[in-house]
Amino acid sequence: YKRKISRESVIAAAHIVARHELRGRYDFIFDNPYETRDDMLQTARLIVNLPKPYIFQPFSLTFFPGTDLYDRAKKDGIIVDERTQIYEKQGNGFFASDVTYLKLVCILLPRIPRSLGRILLLGPLVFVLHRTAFIGFYGMIYRIIAYVKERLHISVKGLYKKHATI
Numbered sequence: 001y002k003r004k005i006s007r008e009s010v011i012a013a014a015h016i017v018a019r020h021e022l023r024g025r026y027d028f029i030f031d032n033p034y035e036t037r038d039d040m041l042q043t044a045r046l047i048v049n050l051p052k053p054y055i056f057q058p059f060s061l062t063f064f065p066g067t068d069l070y071d072r073a074k075k076d077g078i079i080v081d082e083r084t085q086i087y088e089k090q091g092n093g094f095f096a097s098d099v100t101y102l103k104l105v106c107i108l109l110p111r112i113p114r115s116l117g118r119i120l121l122l123g124p125l126v127f128v129l130h131r132t133a134f135i136g137f138y139g140m141i142y143r144i145i146a147y148v149k150e151r152l153h154i155s156v157k158g159l160y161k162k163h164a165t166i
Helices: 006-021 037-048 068-075 082-087 099-111 114-120 122-128 133-150
Strands: 024-030 054-060
Touching: 006 037, 006 133, 024 037, 024 099, 037 099, 037 114, 054 099, 099 114, 099 122, 099 133
Parallel strands: 024 054
Antiparallel strands: none
């Protein structure tokens, strides 16, 4: 995305926000077909190190026409149905069929203890579990979480009086 902000700078800024008793808001973009497993692991490690509490907003990458990333995806055959993949994409755009281990862990990290998050991100565990053979299973877990969240109307809005966006 051509962002030149280091992981360390983001963590430092997040600690400043937390120190002033503000609740940070962090938007993360997933589903980049050009990201490697290591890229996703670095994102997950960033999330696990953010000081809590914070607002976590996951989004699915949309290839906007006129951008270099769009041109590359079009050339590489990743964009096959522009209408569906771009113009009719709704919400965060996640498809349960595309949920990988690292994506699921990233989505869970803000809601679980940091110590558990670090265990889930151990190299050998990631190596074994971040495989395409398990995607259907992770998609099922994602659908269950979404269903429970919707049915129970889980919301943390209003718990904190101050908010900050970085």
